[in-house]
Amino acid sequence: MSFLTVTNLSARLKGTGFPILRRVSLSVAAGQVHGLVGESGAGKSMIGKAVLGILPSSVEITEGRIELDGVDLLSLPLKERRRRIGATAALIPQDPLTALNPSRRIAPQVTDRLVDILGWARARANARALELLHEVQIPDPERVLRSYPHELSGGMRQRILIASAFAAEPKLIVADEPTTALDVTVQKQILKLIAEMQARHGTALLFVTHDLGVVSKVCQSLSVLYGGMVVEDTPVRDFFRAPAHAYSRALLAATPKYTDPMASLVPVPEAVIAGVQAELAAFDRGARHG
Amino acid sequence: MADGRAQIRRRAGPRLWLSALWLGLLALAALLAPWIAPKDPLAQDLFLGRLPPFWAAGAEPGYWLGTDSLGRDVLSRLIHGARLALTVALVAGSITCLIGATLGLLAGYLRGWVDIVISRAIDIWMAFPPVLFSILLIAVLGPGLSSIIIAIVVIDWTRFARVVRAEAMAQGAMDYVASAQVAGRSRLSTMVTEILPNVLPTIVVLLTLEMGIAVIVEAILSFVNLSISTDDPTWGGMIAEGRTSIHQAWWVLIFPLIALFLTVLSFSQLGEGLKDRYDPVLR
Amino acid sequence: MQLLRTFLLRLLTTAITLIGVAVIVFVVIRVVPGNPIAMMLPPGATDEDIARLTAQYGLDKPIPEQFLIWASGVLQGDFGTSITARQPVLDLVLGRLPATLELSIMALVIAVILGGVMALTGTRARGTKVEAGIDVANGMALSVPDFLWGLVLILLFGVLVPVFHISGRVTPSLDLPFTTNFYLFESVLRLRFDLWADIVSHMFMPALALAIPLAAIIGQLLKQSLKETMHLDYVTLSRTKGYGENHVITREALPNAILPTLTLVGVQFTFLIGGTVIIERLFSYEGLGNMAIDAVINRDLPLIQGIVILFAVIFTAVNLVVDLSYALLNPRLRHG
Numbered sequence: 079m080s081f082l083t084v085t086n087l088s089a090r091l092k093g094t095g096f097p098i099l100r101r102v103s104l105s106v107a108a109g110q111v112h113g114l115v116g117e118s119g120a121g122k123s124m125i126g127k128a129v130l131g132i133l134p135s136s137v138e139i140t141e142g143r144i145e146l147d148g149v150d151l152l153s154l155p156l157k158e159r160r161r162r163i164g165a166t167a168a169l170i171p172q173d174p175l176t177a178l179n180p181s182r183r184i185a186p187q188v189t190d191r192l193v194d195i196l197g198w199a200r201a202r203a204n205a206r207a208l209e210l211l212h213e214v215q216i217p218d219p220e221r222v223l224r225s226y227p228h229e230l231s232g233g234m235r236q237r238i239l240i241a242s243a244f245a246a247e248p249k250l251i252v253a254d255e256p257t258t259a260l261d262v263t264v265q266k267q268i269l270k271l272i273a274e275m276q277a278r279h280g281t282a283l284l285f286v287t288h289d290l291g292v293v294s295k296v297c298q299s300l301s302v303l304y305g306g307m308v309v310e311d312t313p314v315r316d317f318f319r320a321p322a323h324a325y326s327r328a329l330l331a332a333t334p335k336y337t338d339p340m341a342s343l344v345p346v347p348e349a350v351i352a353g354v355q356a357e358l359a360a361f362d363r364g365a366r367h368g
Numbered sequence: 369m370a371d372g373r374a375q376i377r378r379r380a381g382p383r384l385w386l387s388a389l390w391l392g393l394l395a396l397a398a399l400l401a402p403w404i405a406p407k408d409p410l411a412q413d414l415f416l417g418r419l420p421p422f423w424a425a426g427a428e429p430g431y432w433l434g435t436d437s438l439g440r441d442v443l444s445r446l447i448h449g450a451r452l453a454l455t456v457a458l459v460a461g462s463i464t465c466l467i468g469a470t471l472g473l474l475a476g477y478l479r480g481w482v483d484i485v486i487s488r489a490i491d492i493w494m495a496f497p498p499v500l501f502s503i504l505l506i507a508v509l510g511p512g513l514s515s516i517i518i519a520i521v522v523i524d525w526t527r528f529a530r531v532v533r534a535e536a537m538a539q540g541a542m543d544y545v546a547s548a549q550v551a552g553r554s555r556l557s558t559m560v561t562e563i564l565p566n567v568l569p570t571i572v573v574l575l576t577l578e579m580g581i582a583v584i585v586e587a588i589l590s591f592v593n594l595s596i597s598t599d600d601p602t603w604g605g606m607i608a609e610g611r612t613s614i615h616q617a618w619w620v621l622i623f624p625l626i627a628l629f630l631t632v633l634s635f636s637q638l639g640e641g642l643k644d645r646y647d648p649v650l651r
Numbered sequence: 652m653q654l655l656r657t658f659l660l661r662l663l664t665t666a667i668t669l670i671g672v673a674v675i676v677f678v679v680i681r682v683v684p685g686n687p688i689a690m691m692l693p694p695g696a697t698d699e700d701i702a703r704l705t706a707q708y709g710l711d712k713p714i715p716e717q718f719l720i721w722a723s724g725v726l727q728g729d730f731g732t733s734i735t736a737r738q739p740v741l742d743l744v745l746g747r748l749p750a751t752l753e754l755s756i757m758a759l760v761i762a763v764i765l766g767g768v769m770a771l772t773g774t775r776a777r778g779t780k781v782e783a784g785i786d787v788a789n790g791m792a793l794s795v796p797d798f799l800w801g802l803v804l805i806l807l808f809g810v811l812v813p814v815f816h817i818s819g820r821v822t823p824s825l826d827l828p829f830t831t832n833f834y835l836f837e838s839v840l841r842l843r844f845d846l847w848a849d850i851v852s853h854m855f856m857p858a859l860a861l862a863i864p865l866a867a868i869i870g871q872l873l874k875q876s877l878k879e880t881m882h883l884d885y886v887t888l889s890r891t892k893g894y895g896e897n898h899v900i901t902r903e904a905l906p907n908a909i910l911p912t913l914t915l916v917g918v919q920f921t922f923l924i925g926g927t928v929i930i931e932r933l934f935s936y937e938g939l940g941n942m943a944i945d946a947v948i949n950r951d952l953p954l955i956q957g958i959v960i961l962f963a964v965i966f967t968a969v970n971l972v973v974d975l976s977y978a979l980l981n982p983r984l985r986h987g
Binding site: 584 | 664667668671672675676679680682790791793794795796798799802803805806809810918921924925926928929932933940943944947948950955958959962963966
């Protein structure tokens with residue numbers, strides 16, 4: 079049974095009405111890792127944000143359902159929706175340098191959800207924080223918990239954010255390009271850590287990335303996006319063996335090999351872009367009529 | 369971003385025009401005061417003391433906004449008071465602007481000891497309570513229009529110098545200035561031709577704000593009875609008179625207060641409007 | 652170490668500023684036309700009397716020498732003797748200082764509360780008509796100075812709906828048991844809430860007049876700063892944790908938004924204190940500013956000097972405290 083189901087989700091910019099998401103459907107089964115890939119602006123991050131209820135205020139959802147653990151989030155009032163998301167899902171953000179509050183120590187930033195939303199006693203939450211920091215292999219966790227964010231390195235902060243995301247044993251975690259902002263040397267370690275944590279805790283993971291190499295390593299299934307539309311939704315094994323859509327094939331060809339990041343950067347051919355844009359236009363016409 | 373700014377501009381529109389309208393009316397009243405004022409602003413008539421404005425019971429025809437305790441016509445004094453207020457605003461504002469902006473420009477662009485001296489002076493000036501300082505200066509200089517203007521200039525030049533200095537410093541660090549200097553121009557000519565035009569919008573905005581401030585300073589000095597001779601109609605003097613008889617004749621206070629309020633608000637709205645429109649820095 | 656050196660440097664420039672203020676005041680008031688001594692004596696006093704008294708106040712010596720005498724006195728805590736009151740300047744000034752301090756601090760508290768509420772409400776209601784309304788109110792409060800707000804308040808709450816006192820510091824007929832001049836503070840300590848209410852009712856209008864422009868500045872800066880902070884990732888992250896918007900604004904955004912506002916508020920607070928001079932006059936409030944205007948009108952040179960120096964000391968002290976607290980509150984500077 080899938081833990082997260084998104085059905086026909088559409089969103090657009092307020093004012094201009096520019097479409098951000100076009101009837102996106104996808105589902106993530108409990109304990110599975112689902113990748114969301116696409117170029118920048120394809121809408122992959124927006125899906126993650128919509129699921130967690132943190133879309134920018136300039137974007138509005140026009141139709142569709144987001145079901146988390148069987149509950150339609152969009153039908154809930156804001157406050158309740160936030161609590162529900164906070165209790166069952168979590169985010170691993172993109173940039174660890176800006177995702178920790180600079181004026182608060184680390185400990186409360188890891189434990190606040192446990193205490194305030196889930197009602198844990200502070201001592202229990204603190205013990206949990208210590209345990210989590212051990213788990214994400216942070217040396218000298220007692221000292222780190224007392225530190226301020228600016229005293230720690232980027233890799234260290236991302237480990238803390240991962241620990242914080244797993245703190246409440248959520249059923250779903252959205253990882254929004256969690257390694258893009260890091261040094262290349264650290265990227266691999268963090269990726270490995272996320273994969274290990276996910277496996278150990280059995281959490282469903284929605285993994286937003288532009289890197290198909292990463293997808294091949296951690297995901298079981300993926301959705302390829304273009305212009306806010308899902309062009310292909312398939313198990314990873316099938317995708318890398320034989321991508322069904324022309325755009326997917328081009329994207330795969332344009333992806334550098336993990337072993338040699340600078341090699342074979344083939345741009346997506348213009349003919350493929352023209353093809354997928356024609357599909358978008360046809361889709362919009364269809365949406366208007368139906 | 370782009371449409372956000374357009375919204376600000378749209379909102380600034382009517383405010384800008386209303387402000388300009390009020391200031392225009394004021395300028396007209398000031399210019400034509402002897403012809404449009406219904407009465408002699410100095411004429412006293414103790415039998416007609418504290419007449420209420422035209423809509424209240426007991427009003428006397430011809431005294432539209434009532435009279436003060438000496439029987440002087442409030443409307444006529446208001447119109448004549450606009451003369452002084454606007455004179456002070458224009459003259460004191462411009463001189464303050466000229467001196468303050470020049471010093472700020474020199475300090476920010478030339479740097480070195482010029483900057484040290486001017487910055488230190490600004491620090492010292494900032495440690496003075498401005499109102500007390502102006503009252504002190506008037507006491508020293510003696511009452512009169514020129515004293516008021518001198519006092520405003522002496523106190524408020526730092527308002528321009530501080531902002532323009534910072535601005536000139538930022539501009540001076542930019543590439544186009546360096547290239548102008550490489551081209552062999554003198555420092556002073558670079559300052560006037562390259563820096564000044566870029567700082568000018570900021571200066572103009574500050575100038576409109578300063579005019580509003582000058583009107584207030586004049587009113588404050590008149591209020592503590594240190595402005596011009598006590599008979600001359602000034603808004604501050606009328607307010608001082610109104611404050612003492614507030615429980616008997618509220619209209620003596622309220623009309624000059626409204627005039628002052630609208631004038632100060634108009635100058636600052638004018639400044640805000642110009643800022644939204646033309647100034648890339650303060651915006 | 653770094654912090655200590657910055658602090659010592661600031662102390663040095665502060666000293667230079669204060670000396671500059673002293674010199675300027677000293678020179679300016681000695682150019683005063685009219686002999687202040689002649690004004691104190693009854694009509695018909697002889698030139699000899701005047702000369703004797705002039706010498707007694709040291710006003711016959713050259714200005715640089717007068718300054719040195721005065722400065723060496725100041726360093727020993729002697730600010731000279733008031734010409735009109737014939738009492739030590741220091742006693743007079745310190746006697747009035749509590750009234751002005753209480754007024755300024757009450758105004759600051761009102762400004763912080765008003766400005767904070769405006770900023771938080773505006774942020775909570777961003778993009779709505781409520782926010783637009785707050786912006787307009789802020790803009791107006793900002794463009795109109797305290798003097799005019801004082802007059803408006805006098806008309807509104809002194810005459811139209813007379814709920815507050817608009818003159819004096821306390822009802823004169825009341826029997827005051829106080830041993831210090833901190834009336835507001837001492838009335839609380841002595842649990843005399845009847846007196847406290849009377850004092851607050853006298854102070855509220857002048858304090859509000861002083862507070863309105865500062866409240867607008869705080870409201871505007873804090874709201875701007877909050878709105879910028881609300882876009883940051885850690886605020887978004889806190890939303891995903893299940894917190895409501897009020898918590899996100901006050902707990903996550905506010906602590907970081909306050910810092911940039913603080914330094915500017917420091918300078919603005921000195922402007923507020925400077926404003927007490929005319930506001931005290933307007934509300935016949937017996938503080939330093941009112942005394943200063945009387946001193947100028949009476950040409951009481953030693954008293955004017957003392958008051959101006961005291962104001963300068965207060966201003967520079969406020970700036971120093973703000974800079975220090977900025978350094979102490981910012982974890983980056985504290986541990987860096």
